[in-house]
């Protein structure tokens with residue numbers, strides 16, 4: 450006897466809106482659902498005309514005869530309409546940044562400061578210093594590739610670092626990972642995951658200093674055991690998109706990863722050696738091939754002496770974002786799998 454089991458994949462909780470409020474970041478666990486447009490926060494906005502708007506040039510002109518006719522007496526004056534005004538604290542306090550998408554409390558010094566530095570990291574990336582690299586344990590920072598050419602010109606290098614590195618490098622990586630998690634509304638990677646992970650960084654030389662570089666891309670690669678194969682579109686399309694009783698939805702036999710983009714997986718866990726829980730490129734450096742270069746570097750070096758092939762199903766992503774899905778399809782040519790973080 451077969452029973453139809455509804456499977457859902459998505460376990461990664463998404464905050465309703467990402468707030469930079471230090472108190473929230475420190476204490477609250479990840480909240481469900483991701484971004485909300487600013488308008489959602491403005492439910493109590495004042496729909497009445499403002500005081501200022503009533504003093505337009507035309508309204509002032511119209512009011513003049515009234516002033517002149519003051520002598521006519523009270524009874525001759527038309528009653529003026531009264532407008533109920535409301536305080537709407539909600540509208541002025543929360544702001545969602547169009548660049549980094551972070552929602553924060555406008556006017557709160559801690560929030561403003563935190564947003565400013567987060568936004569700069571999301572847009573342009575973080576600094577990397579050669580001295581930080583030297584402070585790391587011997588052999589911990591590995592140079593994977595040099596003079597890697599980017600599409601719009603410029604060359605950079607790729608290094609790999611153990612994700613649980615300590616010292617100055619560890620502190621830098623912690624800030625980087627926190628920025629990425631906040632940007633993706635993902636929970637922080639656990640210490641168990643970090644212990645099994647390597648971080649690949651794409652570094653561009655600084656135009657002003659020979660010892661400073663910019664981190665313009667980051668891929669976290671982690672050791673996993675199994676992942677699910679993505680169901681091809683033809684397999685998903687076999688299910689009619691109706692709620693007709695008796696007609697099975699795709700979730701009857703497939704695992705729904707993202708129904709809005711039609712991403713479904715076959716439920717069987719297949720042996721897969723490398724998972725990619727995070728991939729991030731600052732917005733000013735996107736579409737230059739940085740993520741693809743970093744993924745290729747991870748596939749070549751993550752397992753010592755064994756080059757992994759994404760087309761063969763050696764690599765898996767966690768639930769991808771829209772851009773992550775496009776990257777996954779382009780770089781993995783349909784062979785990338787999905788695993789649960």
Ligand SMILES: CC(C)(COP(=O)(O)OP(=O)(O)OC[C@H]1O[C@@H](n2cnc3c(N)ncnc32)[C@H](O)[C@@H]1OP(=O)(O)O)[C@@H](O)C(=O)NCCC(=O)NCCS
Pocket residue numbers: 633727728729730731734735736737738739740741742766767768769770771772773774775776777779780
């Ligand atoms: C997703 C992300 C890492 C891609 O980085 P990137 O360096 O711009 O990617 P690449 O330049 O290497 O892209 C390689 C190919 O992937 C595809 N691709 C990447 N980003 C895409 C996008 N936003 N839309 C459509 N296709 C995209 C394209 O085919 C691209 O090749 P092309 O530029 O020649 O068309 C970057 O957009 C990012 O950091 N986004 C925010 C964080 C995020 O969503 N991470 C994914 C988590 S799963």
